Amino acid sequence: MRRGFRKVLPFFCLIGALLLLLPCGAIGADQPTGPKMVMKELEHDFKEVKEGEVIEHVFQVLNQGDQVLEIREVRPG
Amino acid sequence: MPSFDRAIPPGGEGKITLQVKTDGFQGPIDKSAVVTSNDPVNRQITLRVKAVVQVPILLTPKYVYLSGSSEQAVTRVVEIKAELDKPLEITPGEFNLEQKVSFKVEEIEKGRKYRVRFESIPGPAQTYQGFLKIKTNYTEKPEMTIWIRGRLSGGQKG
Numbered sequence: 001m002r003r004g005f006r007k008v009l010p011f012f013c014l015i016g017a018l019l020l021l022l023p024c025g026a027i028g029a030d031q032p033t034g035p036k037m038v039m040k041e042l043e044h045d046f047k048e049v050k051e052g053e054v055i056e057h058v059f060q061v062l063n064q065g066d067q068v069l070e071i072r073e074v075r076p077g
Numbered sequence: 078m079p080s081f082d083r084a085i086p087p088g089g090e091g092k093i094t095l096q097v098k099t100d101g102f103q104g105p106i107d108k109s110a111v112v113t114s115n116d117p118v119n120r121q122i123t124l125r126v127k128a129v130v131q132v133p134i135l136l137t138p139k140y141v142y143l144s145g146s147s148e149q150a151v152t153r154v155v156e157i158k159a160e161l162d163k164p165l166e167i168t169p170g171e172f173n174l175e176q177k178v179s180f181k182v183e184e185i186e187k188g189r190k191y192r193v194r195f196e197s198i199p200g201p202a203q204t205y206q207g208f209l210k211i212k213t214n215y216t217e218k219p220e221m222t223i224w225i226r227g228r229l230s231g232g233q234k235g
Binding site for chain 1: 078079081082083084085086087088089090091092093094095096097098099100101102103108109110111112113114115116117118119122123124125126127128129130131132133
C-alpha cells in the first residue's frame with residue numbers, strides 16, 4: 001500500500017504544481033500591461049557643426065506595450 | 078522645435094524629431110526636450126542633442142555687462158579671435174551708447190586676435206542696453222554684434 005502511494009506521489013505533485021501555475025498564467029494573459037515607451041537612443045551628438053546650420057535628429061520610439069502609446073507633449077528644455 | 082507622432086500602436090514604431098537652429102551660438106551646445114506620454118511606468122523621458130558650433134570668429138564673452146558704481150569707470154574686455162586660416166581685419170561700425178560707454182580696439186596678435194575694451198562713462202545712476210557692431214573682412218561673417226548692458230548704481234551716502 002505504501003509502495004503504491006510512493007509511486008503515484010510525484011504524479012500528484014506535478015498535477016498540484018500545474019494547478020497552482022494555471023491561475024497565474026490566466027491572470028497574466030487577461031490583464032493588459034499598458035503602453036510601454038522604449039527609445040532606441042536618448043542622446044545624439046552632432047559633433048562639429050557650422051554656425052547658422054539647422055541641425056535635426058530623428059529619435060525612434062518603440063511601443064513595446066499592449067495598448068496604444070500616446071505622446072502627449074515634447075517640451076524643449 | 079520638436080515634431081512627433083502622437084499615437085503609436087502596440088508593437089509599432091514612431092518618431093520624435095528635434096531641431097536646433099545654431100544661428101548665434103558658438104562653442105558647445107546641449108539642448109534637451111522632455112517627452113510626456115501615457116506610459117504608466119515611464120511617463121517622462123528626456124532627449125538630448127549636443128554639438129560644437131564652429132564659428133569663423135570667436136567672441137569671448139559674447140555679451141558685455143557693466144555693473145558697479147556709476148561714479149567710477151567700469152571696464153570689461155571682449156576678445157575677438159580668428160578661427161579661420163586667413164588674416165582677420167576688423168573695424169568698428171555702428172555704436173549706440175556713445176554718451177554712456179567708450180570703447181577702444183587693440184590688436185593683440187596681427188590678423189588673429191583683437192581686444193575691445195569697454196568702459197562706462199562716470200555719471201548718474203542708470204541702466205542701459207545697446208550694441209557695438211564690428212565689420213570684418215571675412216565673407217563668412219561680415220558683421221558681428223557685441224551686446225552691451227549697463228547697470229550702474231549711485232554712490233552710497235552716509
